[in-house]
Amino acid sequence: MSAIDALTAELSRLPGIGPKTALRMVHNLLKGPRDDVHRLSRALTELAQRVRPCQQCGNFSEEPDCEICSNPRRDPSILCVVEEAFEVGAIERTGQFRGRYHVLGGHLSPLDGIGPEELNVGTLLERTSQERGEVAEVIIATNASVEGEATAVYLENVLRPRGIKVTRLARGIPVGSDLEYVDGTTIAEALAGRREM
Ligand SMILES: [Zn+2]
Numbered sequence: 001m002s003a004i005d006a007l008t009a010e011l012s013r014l015p016g017i018g019p020k021t022a023l024r025m026v027h028n029l030l031k032g033p034r035d036d037v038h039r040l041s042r043a044l045t046e047l048a049q050r051v052r053p054c055q056q057c058g059n060f061s062e063e064p065d066c067e068i069c070s071n072p073r074r075d076p077s078i079l080c081v082v083e084e085a086f087e088v089g090a091i092e093r094t095g096q097f098r099g100r101y102h103v104l105g106g107h108l109s110p111l112d113g114i115g116p117e118e119l120n121v122g123t124l125l126e127r128t129s130q131e132r133g134e135v136a137e138v139i140i141a142t143n144a145s146v147e148g149e150a151t152a153v154y155l156e157n158v159l160r161p162r163g164i165k166v167t168r169l170a171r172g173i174p175v176g177s178d179l180e181y182v183d184g185t186t187i188a189e190a191l192a193g194r195r196e197m
Pocket of ligand 1: 054057065066067068069070
């Protein structure tokens with residue numbers, strides 16, 4: 001395979017990028033300064049070498065524990081569960097949440113073969129165990145899609161028997177929309193108006 005074909009194939013595996021777009025990106029790289037291509041290459045290598053999921057919450061981090069999990073000023077008794085790591089940033093930008101997070105890495109989707117085992121649920125169960133007794137409330141901030149709701153109901157069923165208060169973000173977040181695209185005020189209102197499931 002030629003170098004152009006190889007990079008085109010890799011880029012077209014990214015979400016939202018088809019083979020045509022990928023090929024156009026490769027040609028743009030080739031037309032520009034060689035230094036830009038080397039910088040991109042180095043950035044990718046550093047990403048692969050330095051970033052891993054936080055061992056507590058699953059958020060991406062360059063340390064074993066992410067900045068939020070290792071910050072003693074963040075309240076460990078309240079966890080906000082999100083589907084994807086980039087959604088942590090969306091909630092952080094509101095400045096309204098002082099607890100910690102848990103990143104599932106997706107949502108339940110039986111048709112695609114994604115059950116609890118495929119998600120970061122095991123560590124959530126460890127963090128919320130009665131022996132550890134650390135977590136009093138879990139806010140479920142999965143998306144307002146069918147899969148996000150099903151995931152919320154599943155988590156409620158496993159967490160509530162542990163004596164944990166399980167809340168869901170208030171409505172106001174448009175159905176089917178990722179937190180990433182919702183403005184900060186709406187997220188802050190949904191957090192403040194969260195209701196017990
Ligand atoms: Zn963490």
